[in-house]
Amino acid sequence: MTKLTYIAPDGATFEVEAEDGSTVMENAVRHGVPGIEAECGGACACATCHVYVDEEWMDAVGQPEAMEEDMLDFAYDVRPNSRLSCQIRVREDLDGLVVRVPERQG
Amino acid sequence: MKEAIRTDVLIVGAGPVGLFAVFELGLLDLKCHLIDILDRPGGQCTELYPEKPIYDIPAWPVISGQELVDRLMEQIRPFEPQFTFNRMVAGLERLPEGGFRATTDEGEVFEAKVVVIAAGGGSFQPKRPPIPGIEAYEGKSVFYAVRRMEDFRGEDLLIVGGGDSALDWTLNLQPLAHRLTLVHRRAEFRAAPDSVNRMLALKEAGKLDFRIGQVKALEGEDGILRGAVVKGPEGDFEVACTRLLPFFGLTMKLGPIADWGLNLDENLIPVDTERFETSQPGIFAIGDINHYPGKLKLILSGFHEAALMAQAAKRIVHPHEKVVFQYTTSSTSLQRKLGVTR
Numbered sequence: 072m073t074k075l076t077y078i079a080p081d082g083a084t085f086e087v088e089a090e091d092g093s094t095v096m097e098n099a100v101r102h103g104v105p106g107i108e109a110e111c112g113g114a115c116a117c118a119t120c121h122v123y124v125d126e127e128w129m130d131a132v133g134q135p136e137a138m139e140e141d142m143l144d145f146a147y148d149v150r151p152n153s154r155l156s157c158q159i160r161v162r163e164d165l166d167g168l169v170v171r172v173p174e175r176q177g
Numbered sequence: 178m179k180e181a182i183r184t185d186v187l188i189v190g191a192g193p194v195g196l197f198a199v200f201e202l203g204l205l206d207l208k209c210h211l212i213d214i215l216d217r218p219g220g221q222c223t224e225l226y227p228e229k230p231i232y233d234i235p236a237w238p239v240i241s242g243q244e245l246v247d248r249l250m251e252q253i254r255p256f257e258p259q260f261t262f263n264r265m266v267a268g269l270e271r272l273p274e275g276g277f278r279a280t281t282d283e284g285e286v287f288e289a290k291v292v293v294i295a296a297g298g299g300s301f302q303p304k305r306p307p308i309p310g311i312e313a314y315e316g317k318s319v320f321y322a323v324r325r326m327e328d329f330r331g332e333d334l335l336i337v338g339g340g341d342s343a344l345d346w347t348l349n350l351q352p353l354a355h356r357l358t359l360v361h362r363r364a365e366f367r368a369a370p371d372s373v374n375r376m377l378a379l380k381e382a383g384k385l386d387f388r389i390g391q392v393k394a395l396e397g398e399d400g401i402l403r404g405a406v407v408k409g410p411e412g413d414f415e416v417a418c419t420r421l422l423p424f425f426g427l428t429m430k431l432g433p434i435a436d437w438g439l440n441l442d443e444n445l446i447p448v449d450t451e452r453f454e455t456s457q458p459g460i461f462a463i464g465d466i467n468h469y470p471g472k473l474k475l476i477l478s479g480f481h482e483a484a485l486m487a488q489a490a491k492r493i494v495h496p497h498e499k500v501v502f503q504y505t506t507s508s509t510s511l512q513r514k515l516g517v518t519r
Contacts, residue, residue, distance in 0.1 A: 110298065110428070110429065111221070111225050111226065114225065114226045114229050116225040116226050116229070117225065117428075118426075119428075137365075140363075140365065141339075141365075141367040143362075144338065144339050144340065144361070144362055144363075144367065144425075144426075145304065145425050145426045147306075147307040148307065148391070149362055149391065175307060
């Protein structure tokens with residue numbers, strides 16, 4: 072199991088134990104993390120599971136693929152550390168990953 | 178008021194569940210008319226994920242969203258469903274003599290004995306970009322669609338986005354505009370490469386501006402736009418403009434359904450699990466938009482709901498007919514309706 076931490080815009084933190092192979096979006100929805108809407112259910116088709124990856128984790132998480140980068144055009148306040156959480160797969164070396172939920176989704 | 182289009186069943190939403198409802202209702206001799214805000218059938222399947230594989234449609238180990246919709250269209254063809262696209266059902270009222278009158282956002286009128294809401298996540302609407310105070314400019318200086326190009330002649334246009342809508346309107350409106358600026362978050366575009374190349378050629382020729390950035394504030398008063406502040410890679414800059422056209426894709430909103438006098442639970446419509454009828458007799462809700470204990474938002478659940486709803490709708494439309502349960506494999510009368518036997 073891999074530990075993930077979500078930080079809401081109001082500062083509230085949510086720590087979850089995630090199964091490897093699941094997505095950061097799925098774990099947020101399963102544990103009721105507010106602000107991750109995931110309207111399309113994880114198809115990389117809506118940009119409503121947008122998160123900011125903690126600066127320290129950016130290298131480990133890696134860069135979005137072209138399709139995700141396209142979809143990020145629809146997100147709100149996109150920054151260099153923006154990712155769609157449905158496209159980040161949980162794996163061992165992400166143990167301790169911290170992501171921030173934006174103020175709003177699109 | 179336009180003359181009413183009459184049908185047995187008015188289906189609000191032409192996604193997979195609305196389409197399959199045509200089949201189940203058709204087997205029971207009920208004629209259907211479907212209304213959808215998109216310009217083609219399929220709902221989320223064609224709008225959000227036409228090429229994505231679906232793995233949980235019975236007997237289809239894998240099928241794409243578009244292929245599922247194409248197959249459903251083929252399956253319901255014998256029942257000659259009627260479609261009205263690019264329209265939203267704005268109003269719905271019960272008629273004193275029974276049945277319902279529905280009015281679209283463009284003023285068309287429909288009269289039906291039964292209404293089936295198969296509206297999924299709601300109607301697709303343009304996404305409002307998260308710019309503070311943008312609401313005050315909407316309809317005066319900010320537009321999410323171009324209805325008449327002439328309305329933009331001689332204006333200083335700011336178009337925002339990197340998809341086909343943004344690029345197509347940049348190319349179409351550039352000759353009319355006094356000045357046109359395209360703003361997009363990055364140098365890469367989702368839009369067709371040909372459109373991007375044409376836009377870049379116009380930029381080279383000095384006929385439009387292209388800037389990288391995200392709009393963060395608007396300037397003006399009483400809905401009259403003067404300019405926009407854009408956050409760029411090297412800091413903020415201003416773009417003078419009198420019209421703003423943001424193209425940030427579509428989102429789903431419940432919309433006018435909330436005003437039809439139905440009981441709602443959050444943004445869902447509670448139904449019973451025998452008839453899938455709403456709190457208003459004669460109005461049914463199937464697919465992702467309904468809710469009942471144990472509800473699963475799966476296409477296959479919507480198909481089941483459509484079959485049971487059809488039985489209840491039949492009793493409303495043809496109250497004196499006896500409904501005999503039949504299988505399509507063996508019933509010649511059903512096969513005749515499907516056009517597979519004489």
